[in-house]
Amino acid sequence: xxxxxxxxxxxxxxxxxxxxxxxxxxxxxxxxxxxxxxxxxxxxxxxxxxxxxxxxxxxxxxxxxxxxxxxxxxxxxxxxxxxxxxxxxxxxxxxxxxxxxxxxxxxxxxxxxxxxxxxxxxxxxxxxxxxxxxxxxxxxxxxxxxxxxxxxxxxxxxxxxxxxxxxxxxxxxxxxxxxxxxxxxxxxxxxxxxxxxxxxxxxxxxxxxxxxxxxxxxxxxxxxxxxxxxxxxxxxxxxxxxxxxxxxxxxxxxxxxxxxxxxxxxxxxxxxxxxxxxxxxxxxxxxxxxxxxxxxxxxxxxxxxxxxxxxxxxxxxxxxxxxxxxxxxxxxxxxxxxxxxxxxxxxxxxxxxxxxxxxxxxxxxxxxxxxxxxxxxxxxxxxxxxxxxxxxxxxxxxxxxxxxxxxxxxxxxxxxxxxxxxxxxxxxxxxxxxxxxxxxxxxxxxxxxxxxxxxxxxxxxxxxx
Numbered sequence: 001x002x003x004x005x006x007x008x009x010x011x012x013x014x015x016x017x018x019x020x021x022x023x024x025x026x027x028x029x030x031x032x033x034x035x036x037x038x039x040x041x042x043x044x045x046x047x048x049x050x051x052x053x054x055x056x057x058x059x060x061x062x063x064x065x066x067x068x069x070x071x072x073x074x075x076x077x078x079x080x081x082x083x084x085x086x087x088x089x090x091x092x093x094x095x096x097x098x099x100x101x102x103x104x105x106x107x108x109x110x111x112x113x114x115x116x117x118x119x120x121x122x123x124x125x126x127x128x129x130x131x132x133x134x135x136x137x138x139x140x141x142x143x144x145x146x147x148x149x150x151x152x153x154x155x156x157x158x159x160x161x162x163x164x165x166x167x168x169x170x171x172x173x174x175x176x177x178x179x180x181x182x183x184x185x186x187x188x189x190x191x192x193x194x195x196x197x198x199x200x201x202x203x204x205x206x207x208x209x210x211x212x213x214x215x216x217x218x219x220x221x222x223x224x225x226x227x228x229x230x231x232x233x234x235x236x237x238x239x240x241x242x243x244x245x246x247x248x249x250x251x252x253x254x255x256x257x258x259x260x261x262x263x264x265x266x267x268x269x270x271x272x273x274x275x276x277x278x279x280x281x282x283x284x285x286x287x288x289x290x291x292x293x294x295x296x297x298x299x300x301x302x303x304x305x306x307x308x309x310x311x312x313x314x315x316x317x318x319x320x321x322x323x324x325x326x327x328x329x330x331x332x333x334x335x336x337x338x339x340x341x342x343x344x345x346x347x348x349x350x351x352x353x354x355x356x357x358x359x360x361x362x363x364x365x366x367x368x369x370x371x372x373x374x375x376x377x378x379x380x381x382x383x384x385x386x387x388x389x390x391x392x393x394x395x396x397x398x399x400x401x402x403x404x405x406x407x408x409x410x411x412x413x414x415x416x417x418x419x420x421x422x423x424x425x426x427x428x429x430x431x432x433x434x435x436x437x438x439x440x441x442x443x444x445x446x447x448x449x450x451x452x453x454x455x456x457x458x459x460x461x462x463x464x465x
Contacts, residue, residue, distance in 0.1 A: 017198070018191035022184055029183025030176070037172035044168050052161055053139055057128060059088060060141035060154040067095065071148045078102045078150075090157035096122075097150035113153045117142045121151045130158075137162055197225050201232060209439075213240045253304065261297050268293040302429040306411065306436060316440060318463075321356045323389055324348035327382050330363040340379040347382050347389060353463040358437040362445075363391065365430040366456050370395035378453055384462060388443070391458040394450040405447050409435040434458070 063085050070081040082093055082104050094112050095102045101110045110118075112133075120127045121142035128141045136159035143152045200217060207215045216236065217229045268290040275283050324343045331341065370377045374395025381392045400408055407413050411432040434456075438445045443460035 016195075018188070018195050021191035021194055022187035025187025025190060026180055026184035029186075030180040033176035033179035033183075037176045041165075041169055041172055045165055048161055048165065049158075052156070052158065053128060056091075056139050056141050056154065056156040059091075059156075060143055060152065061126075063087065063093065063154060064143040064145055064152040067150070067152055068145045068148050071097075071150065087154070088156070090160065092155045094153040094155065095150055096153075097148065108155075112155060113140060113142070117153070118151070121153070131155075133157075135159065197228075201228075204232070204236075208236060208239075213243060257300055261300060264293050265297055299429070302433060306429055306433055316355050317357070318353045319356055320351040321354050321359065322348070322351050323354075323359070323382055323391075326356065326360060327363060327380065327391070330360060330367060331380065339377045340381075342379070342381040342383070344383040346384055352389060352460075354460060355441060358441060359460065362434050362437050362458060363393075365434045366391070366393045366458065369393075369430055369456070370397075373397065374453060378450070385459065387462055388459040389462045391460075392455055394455045395453045397453045399449055399452075399454045400447050408447060409445065 066085060067081055070076050070084070071078065078095055078097055078100075079102055082095060082102055085093060085104075087093055087104060092108055092112075093104045094108050094110075096110070096118075103109055103112065114129055114131055117127065117129050117140055121144050124144050124146060126141075126143045128139055131138055131140055133155070135157060138158055139156045141154045141156065143154075145152050197220065204215050204217055213236070216233045219226055219229050268286075271278070271286045272290045275286055278286060324347055327341075327343065367377065367380075370393050374397035376396045378394040378396050379392070380394075381390075383390050404413075409431045412428040413431075434445055438458060438460070441460055443458065445456065445458045447454050447456050449455065
């Protein structure tokens with residue numbers, strides 16, 4: 001072997017139920033507040049404008065009457081009478097009499113009154129019309145005064161009313177924005193409340209998958225959630241009963257097979273030891289029988305180990321472990337040709353809490369797989385990667401096809417590469433045991449391409465001791 005120290009690197013999420021709940025509340029608040037603001041503004045605009053029109057008409061009729069009374073005097077002047085009228089601030093008056101136009105200011109005249117309004121009033125009918133002037137929106141109220149052969153027009157400015165409506169509009173928009181923000185905050189709170197039970201279910205499922213088969217959900221006295229809790233707990237209870245039954249079966253099988261296997265192994269070893277005393281034609285069958293009995297014993301042992309691991313019969317025993325030393329211990333059992341060993345200095349000096357027996361079993365199986373099915377070991381490394389301890393074992397074989405990289409960790413898997421990689425000494429359970437022990441330790445294992453072979457990667461949580 002050639003020893004060296006070195007270093008070697010972990011992948012990243014989306015909008016879930018909480019975001020959708022928050023977005024629903026925010027959109028609901030926006031639509032509701034916007035609709036309410038639009039209706040309120042429309043009603044306010046309608047009411048205030050109609051009220052202003054009624055006031056303008058009333059005032060115009062009163063001023064028209066005052067003008068009529070004043071101009072009945074033979075010596076009365078239209079201009080002097082207009083100057084004497086009490087016109088509200090922001091309003092102005094235009095009068096047509098005998099084809100002449102008079103106004104309360106020099107700028108006012110015939111062009112200040114819409115043509116349609118002039119025709120309506122000259123025909124003897126009163127009316128009003130909204131117009132846009134240089135100073136802003138206004139209402140033109142026309143009143144015919146036939147007794148003095150005159151038409152009276154009063155122009156009432158609406159700028160003050162428009163400013164009031166703008167303030168109302170801005171206030172309603174601000175209230176809508178505030179309501180939307182409050183609805184979003186309410187959605188965040190409601191989303192947390194909605195997701196909380198799902199989080200509990202997810203946490204319980206993760207704990208159960210990690211081996212805590214006694215884990216159960218607590219009832220919430222909620223008629224909508226309690227059926228889910230009861231179903232979940234019932235399912236886990238049934239699963240626990242099944243696992244306990246399987247564990248008991250594994251124990252019974254182990255007990256029942258121990259005696260006959262021991263007898264068969266002893267007999268096979270005895271026959272092998274005295275093979276020279278047997279006739280030549282019986283020596284080869286005896287050798288084959290001994291080899292198959294030993295293989296059968298290994299197969300049964302690994303099957304029982306896998307069954308116990310899957311049933312979580314044996315608890316996880318955590319203890320401080322120096323992963324560098326553990327790797328070196330596993331490598332002392334190899335007798336391969338020279339290969340590279342790289343150990344991260346941090347890993348070599350920092351113990352972690354893990355199950356030493358299971359990690360040793362994983363490493364032994366990976367090394368055995370490289371020796372038996374990968375034409376030998378090319379390189380072995382141990383390093384750190386984002387809170388995980390990472391072991392890699394590279395072999396000298398032909399690699400594993402992409403379509404078989406998940407199936408290779410299944411029990412008794414025989415893919416297209418089986419005939420090429422297997423020398424007949426394996427049981428087909430070694431990598432299945434690796435995957436199961438890695439799962440129990442909250443880690444993971446996978447295979448990827450290496451330089452001319454396959455690289456098996458094991459990652460285990462790096463919990464400081």
